[in-house]
Amino acid sequence: MMAPEPSQNKPEQKAYIVEDDLSVGQALCDLFDSMGVSARHFGSAEKFLDAWTDAMSGCLILDVRLPGISGMELQARMIERGCQLPIIVMTAHGDIPMVRKALKAGAVEFLTKPFQDEELLAAVKQAFEQDRASRQTREVTDAIRARVASLSERERQVIEMVTTGMTNREIAAKLFLSVVTVKLYRRLAMEKMQAASLADLVKMWEKI
């Protein structure tokens, strides 16, 4: 199988803490330090959004109650921007509607302050894992998309029909081409897509 492998030079995963209370932010950084997890503290949602790049991997630890943009709002804005960092929400007041809302909006875990270090560590590990997985799939689909983009118009047409299960003869009839030409396009497209077999190609097609 010639499916693309995720890049091996993984960026370091970090816990990004968005917390308006400096001492809590500092204490969490210290705690992460003692756990061997690198962490970075932001004083507000705005600061985090300013600093955010797609290269930042790991997870976001978010306080619900923030001055300016609230935690919930930040969650929404991140989705808008296509930021897929898993989010751990913390609050001093964990009422059920709020938990439900946060989880529905895609939060991985919900921590009620104050929390145990094990709880935090477990949540962060889970988030990191999710981030890694989502980055991998994203890389794969990105690679496939890039390959699809390199196909010529005719090749793409032929491949599309192939993936729907049409035979060369049928494709030729539909596109008013000779069967030989269709076979040629098909071979070229398979090469460009780096697909070893028809099954491989269909799988790739499904991913995008």
Add this chain to the structure above:
Amino acid sequence: MIAYMNRMAYRISCGISKYLWKPILIAGFFVLVALLWTFLLQHVIAYPFVFLFFGAIMGSAWFGGILAGIWSIVFSSILVTFFFIPPLYSFTIDRELRSYDAAFILCAIAITAISAARRRIETTARAARDELEERVRARTAELEQTNREILERERQLRLLTEAIPQQIWRANADGVIEYCNRDLLEFTGLSRGDLRGEGFFRIFHPLDEPLFRQSWNDARLASSRFEVQVRVRSAARGHRWFLVRGIPQRTASGEIDCWYGVHIDIEEQYQAEEALRAAQDDSARWARTLSMAEMAASIAHEIKQPLTALVAQAQACKRWLRAQPANTEKATNAAENLVRESMRASAVIDHVRSLFSEKEPLREATNFNRIIREALPLLRDEAVRRGVSIHLELEENLPPIEADAVQIRQLLINLAINGMDAMMEINGERMLTLRTESAGAAGAMLTVGDAGSGMSEEIRAKIFEPFFTTKSHGTGIGLSICRSIVEAHDGHIWAENLTPGTAFHVVLGSKA
């Protein structure tokens, strides 16, 4: 042509009959009668023919008109000349008697003229009288018709006031009820006699009666119409809400002659409004709970923040110490942070407490009665919603108190709502009594009494403690706030068991 001729012939025949035959017949008849009577009487009296024939001529002229008169003169002259003027039985007249005959004819003509003229005048006068009589009769009939119509209209109007499903009354200028329509009588189940004068005011709910009197009095002073929403007692089923509209009827000089009152049943409308208000109230209450929840969340956040930092630092410290090898430098650092955070946590708690601590209350001269009157509209609304009546017993010459009016009003509202809450479950009359009285040297006393189920001694001992509540969804804060308000004013508050119910007494002094 033939038809025309026929018509002409008919007309001519009519004319002949009217102007020829009829006068001739009448004249002939009278003259013959005169002739016969003359033959009969000529042996009894001398020359009877003169007055008899004059009579015949007069009669002919009278009954047959001038033509008959002329004919009768002609016949009379011929007959008299023939029969009675010598030489008898001939138409010749003796020379000496010719003047006599001429005089007879002249007299006859004069009689005919006078008689016919008299007759004409008589006929005209009679016609005029007849016409007059006819006119009078027509006019009388017309008047009678009008009169009947007016009576009918009046009757229908009365029927209308009786029949319309609206309660109507009329009162004189002094406000004494003079008339009530049937609907009002049927609704209240009272007789006209019951409603006369002062009795009328009994139809209103005791709570609304003063309002009605007040509105009417004001309207009377201002000489304007008034409108008031009151409950009217129904004979059948409790009270119903009515919109009572009073309209003054003025005389030509502009003074009030009488008052007309209309009662419009607004019970359904009122219920709908009430339901709406209840719904709004619920949402307001919901909003209040939400903001309580918000506040609780704020406080939780404020306190839990430093705790979170503390826990995190403590755990970091533990981890550094457990590490292989132990990182004492980092652990010491964490422990130092731990101490710093603890101090901060303490400061946060102080801050939260300061949010709730009351400022020194304002002291100004005020009066329980005034505060009750200010809070009354608010309490009335709530009372109506809960079916509670508010009974006021306010002492007029109440000593003033030195207090923060806003806080005392809060105190009053808390106690009143508490009292209403206590009566939610009871079936009897829900009456909340607000009483003020002088407390001698201590100042003034406010009493809020309910008719609820009361409370045991055990509960009474704890009633003012914070977070103590007997209600399923109470916070237990209300009465403890009441106590802190009273204590801040150096006053006293205590509860007393009534039979039934509970009374809360508050005594506040006039000096700080």
